[in-house]
Amino acid sequence: MDRRDFLHRGGALIAAAATLGGAAAGPALAKPMTPTATGLVWDDIFLTPVFSPTHPEQPERVAAIRRAVEAQGLTRELRPIAIRPPTEAELRLIHTDDHIAGIRRKHGDAIDRLGRAGVGAALAACEAVHAREVRNAFVCSRPPGHHARNDGEVVGFCLYNNVAIAARHLQRNLGYKRILIVDWDYHHGDGTEHFFYEDPSVLLFDTHDWRAYPRTGDPARRGAGEAVGTKISVDLPCGATDAQMLRAFDERLLPAADSFRPDFVLVSAGFDSRTQDKLGCFDITDEGYRQMTTRVCAIARKHCAGRVVSVLEGGYNFEGIASGVATHVRALMT
Numbered sequence: 001m002d003r004r005d006f007l008h009r010g011g012a013l014i015a016a017a018a019t020l021g022g023a024a025a026g027p028a029l030a031k032p033m034t035p036t037a038t039g040l041v042w043d044d045i046f047l048t049p050v051f052s053p054t055h056p057e058q059p060e061r062v063a064a065i066r067r068a069v070e071a072q073g074l075t076r077e078l079r080p081i082a083i084r085p086p087t088e089a090e091l092r093l094i095h096t097d098d099h100i101a102g103i104r105r106k107h108g109d110a111i112d113r114l115g116r117a118g119v120g121a122a123l124a125a126c127e128a129v130h131a132r133e134v135r136n137a138f139v140c141s142r143p144p145g146h147h148a149r150n151d152g153e154v155v156g157f158c159l160y161n162n163v164a165i166a167a168r169h170l171q172r173n174l175g176y177k178r179i180l181i182v183d184w185d186y187h188h189g190d191g192t193e194h195f196f197y198e199d200p201s202v203l204l205f206d207t208h209d210w211r212a213y214p215r216t217g218d219p220a221r222r223g224a225g226e227a228v229g230t231k232i233s234v235d236l237p238c239g240a241t242d243a244q245m246l247r248a249f250d251e252r253l254l255p256a257a258d259s260f261r262p263d264f265v266l267v268s269a270g271f272d273s274r275t276q277d278k279l280g281c282f283d284i285t286d287e288g289y290r291q292m293t294t295r296v297c298a299i300a301r302k303h304c305a306g307r308v309v310s311v312l313e314g315g316y317n318f319e320g321i322a323s324g325v326a327t328h329v330r331a332l333m334t
């Protein structure tokens, strides 16, 4: 891998340029009518540091996940999915030219390249599910994306809104109509809400702590115009338990999904809602994530042949995120 370190002093951003395409292509994939495999999107570019060494968003987040998935023997059954660079047109499905230019101008090519890799990873996962190469997939990318809007800036560690771009790619380029996005990150996905607030074709279910960054996620905000009722914001208190989280899934998400009837499900899978996270104060356990995943997969099986793409968002306790993601991936595989 061709790498060169560089330091962005003004923003305390450190990044290393890296070439795309580190993931090995898998064997020729069979395409059964009803695929059963789970895909894993990974590329060594996600080991590129972009923030200062004391920043919580570190390459060790995904390195720890990778080790845990391998240690549990899951990689033998997971189908590798290679990332691809997104086109400019795909970035512009959600982002403005000013935002795209601003990221590169203010933060440099290396961090922009990492951000684009995250977008390409999410798009590749959607395409593999669409092509029936896999039933569902987990995208092990960083940094997160759900705070990204069109500020021309890195906000909340986010450059490009991977999940929002994936949703629009599914709709505009792959023919899907109704996208369910489940965001269980500790923080409110304000960027994702922003892009789809007036759009009835995207059902957004977001659990979060309204008092935390970015201090949005008012439960009274339910969408606008024709989209009223398609945005479900669930504010949970510090110390929120599995039972509280699962009650929100059962009482709010399941009935909404049944009337919405999604044809594709995306997950903004944040693990800073897990117990003992550095940036969160919820108390969600691995068993909680297993049951949340099971519910999401049940919705997908009922309405859209099991099509789920789950994209890593936050999670800053390295051991915690590794354990939580391994549990999540194992549940996707069942």
Ligand SMILES: [Zn+2]
Residues within 6 Å of the ligand: 185, 186, 187, 270, 272, 313, 314, 315
């Ligand atoms: Zn978060």
